[in-house]
Amino acid sequence: MGVLLVTFLIxxxxxxxxxxxYKDKLQREKLAWIPRVPxxxxxxxxxxxxxxxxxxxxxxxxxxxxxGLCYIDLFNRKLIVATNYDFLxxxxxxxxxxxKSFEYKFFHKxxxxxxxxxxxxxxxxxRKMLTPAFHFSILEQFVDIFDNNSSIMCELLQxxxxxxxxxxxxxxxxxxxxxxxxxESAMRVPIGAQKNHRSDYVFAxxxxxxxxxxRVFSPIKMFDTLYPxxxxxxxxxxxxxxxxxxxxxxxxxxxxxxxxxxxxGRGDYxxxxxxxxxxxxxxxxxDGRPLTEEEIRAEVDTFMxxxxxxxxxxxxxxxxxxxxHEDVQRKAIEEQHRIFGKDKDRSVTHRELLDMxxxxxxxxESLRIYPSVPFVxxxxxxxxxxxxxxxxxxxxxxxxxxxxxxxxxxxxxxxxKFDPSRFEHPDKIPPYSxxxxxxxxxxxxxxxxxxxxxxxxxxxxxxxxVLLPAGEAPIICAETILNSKNGVxxxxxxxxxx
Ligand code: HEM
Numbered sequence: 001m002g003v004l005l006v007t008f009l010i011x012x013x014x015x016x017x018x019x020x021x022y023k024d025k026l027q028r029e030k031l032a033w034i035p036r037v038p039x040x041x042x043x044x045x046x047x048x049x050x051x052x053x054x055x056x057x058x059x060x061x062x063x064x065x066x067x068g069l070c071y072i073d074l075f076n077r078k079l080i081v082a083t084n085y086d087f088l089x090x091x092x093x094x095x096x097x098x099x100k101s102f103e104y105k106f107f108h109k110x111x112x113x114x115x116x117x118x119x120x121x122x123x124x125x126x127r128k129m130l131t132p133a134f135h136f137s138i139l140e141q142f143v144d145i146f147d148n149n150s151s152i153m154c155e156l157l158q159x160x161x162x163x164x165x166x167x168x169x170x171x172x173x174x175x176x177x178x179x180x181x182x183x184e185s186a187m188r189v190p191i192g193a194q195k196n197h198r199s200d201y202v203f204a205x206x207x208x209x210x211x212x213x214x215r216v217f218s219p220i221k222m223f224d225t226l227y228p229x230x231x232x233x234x235x236x237x238x239x240x241x242x243x244x245x246x247x248x249x250x251x252x253x254x255x256x257x258x259x260x261x262x263x264x265g266r267g268d269y270x271x272x273x274x275x276x277x278x279x280x281x282x283x284x285x286x287d288g289r290p291l292t293e294e295e296i297r298a299e300v301d302t303f304m305x306x307x308x309x310x311x312x313x314x315x316x317x318x319x320x321x322x323x324x325h326e327d328v329q330r331k332a333i334e335e336q337h338r339i340f341g342k343d344k345d346r347s348v349t350h351r352e353l354l355d356m357x358x359x360x361x362x363x364x365e366s367l368r369i370y371p372s373v374p375f376v377x378x379x380x381x382x383x384x385x386x387x388x389x390x391x392x393x394x395x396x397x398x399x400x401x402x403x404x405x406x407x408x409x410x411x412x413x414x415x416x417k418f419d420p421s422r423f424e425h426p427d428k429i430p431p432y433s434x435x436x437x438x439x440x441x442x443x444x445x446x447x448x449x450x451x452x453x454x455x456x457x458x459x460x461x462x463x464x465x466v467l468l469p470a471g472e473a474p475i476i477c478a479e480t481i482l483n484s485k486n487g488v489x490x491x492x493x494x495x496x497x498x
Contacts, residue, residue: 043075
């Protein structure tokens with residue numbers, strides 16, 4: 001019996017290794033047209049990427065030596081690293097490469113198969129269902145919410161932080177404000193995160209961003225069988241309890257309100273009016289049936305995460321850029337004066353947000369240098385023909401380095417210089433060379449929402465404060481959402497509005 005078991009185990013192991021070896025050999029042959037980054041036997045390049053502050057520059061160095069393309073090995077997984085425009089255009093517009101790469105699997109427990117993670121067939125249905133939630137007429141209704149919540153943020157800054165000598169990490173203030181905004185607008189459930197000060201939810205989301213990236217590159221945490229041996233496994237469990245209980249309470253609260261509205265004959269339950277995100281989810285059907293609570297939670301978790309963490313990073317880094325560039329801040333203020341005249345405290349309108357053309361250039365330039373999503377990944381389960389007989393093999397991921405594409409000196413001379421005038425002539429920027437919201441059919445569904453929200457918040461801060469340099473540059477780390485190890489530091493002075 002014992003001999004039989006050992007023979008069986010050895011046989012199984014040999015079959016597994018032979019399968020790995022054969023799959024590896026086939027993929028390597030098909031990838032022969034892309035330079036491979038030399039690595040160690042078996043573990044490949046994994047040891048180069050253990051620090052989130054350096055792995056993007058390392059990948060860029062490898063890719064730029066090889067015309068914007070190379071591939072790396074992470075144990076038995078291969079990943080094409082891409083900054084080459086032709087290739088990016090091909091991948092992002094291909095209807096055969098719509099799935100997300102292997103690395104997104106580390107999001108699954110958190111975000112389920114919501115829009116970000118959904119596989120091709122489900123994604124098409126979900127995207128079609130959710131697109132109306134970003135209609136112009138819906139976004140217009142959110143302007144007051146943007147305005148009120150940025151006022152609360154400015155009041156807090158006024159009370160707690162205004163002192164032109166002290167250095168302030170602006171990030172937590174912005175994060176609470178964007179969390180309030182996404183809950184009140186997309187979910188229709190105000191949660192008052194700013195007034196409660198601390199939000200376990202925000203801390204849990206931040207920690208999950210770190211955990212997900214560390215699992216991609218850690219030789220222990222990446223394996224589901226070994227992961228429970230690490231502290232992060234337990235931290236992840238705790239974080240997910242906090243996050244999921246928050247989203248479930250938001251969903252249940254809104255569901256109750258909708259039912260009450262229906263009983264009282266208010267609202268438009270089951271009607272034709274365009275609905276905000278959560279109302280749409282609660283009243284939609286997919287494959288002829290209503291969505292389950294699990295499916296709704298996956299979408300809500302996805303939107304809470306994508307809709308608050310991305311914008312809080314983007315707003316914080318833009319405020320930092322403005323604090324460092326007095327000339328740019330002056331022009332932005334001139335525009336605010338032109339729009340608001342003497343009354344800096346009145347509410348902004350949708351039309352006025354659209355009119356903030358210079359502020360839009362500032363935001364675009366800030367997202368170029370500090371893209372909230374520094375990289376995205378794609379995958380196909382079939383071989384895909386690229387050009388001249390070249391193949392992107394089935395099961396090989398493509399990692400698109402957004403943060404490096406945006407810094408190409410051929411397109412953006414002196415790329416680290418903050419210069420919003422680069423975007424005065426958008427026609428001069430070639431397609432697929434500026435990708436903060438990704439591109440193609442799986443681009444960011446919330447980009448118009450994000451730009452409007454950013455304008456509303458930044459405009460309010462500019463009208464109330466002079467942003468001054470703190471003398472401390474952010475230490476950038478790529479933790480799925482761009483983050484700074486030392487916070488995003490500015491100093492705030494009182495703005496005299498004449
Ligand atoms: C400055 C702010 C934002 C930036 C830079 C940004 C960037 C991106 C990027 C690069 C992607 C592609 C991700 C990938 O392929 O892995 C994406 C997808 C997505 N974003 Fe955004 N985003 C922002 C704000 C928002 C907001 C405010 C929302 C919701 C209200 C949102 C919802 C989503 C969703 C649901 C997806 C998945 C889309 C799909 O796969 O069809 N994003 N975003």
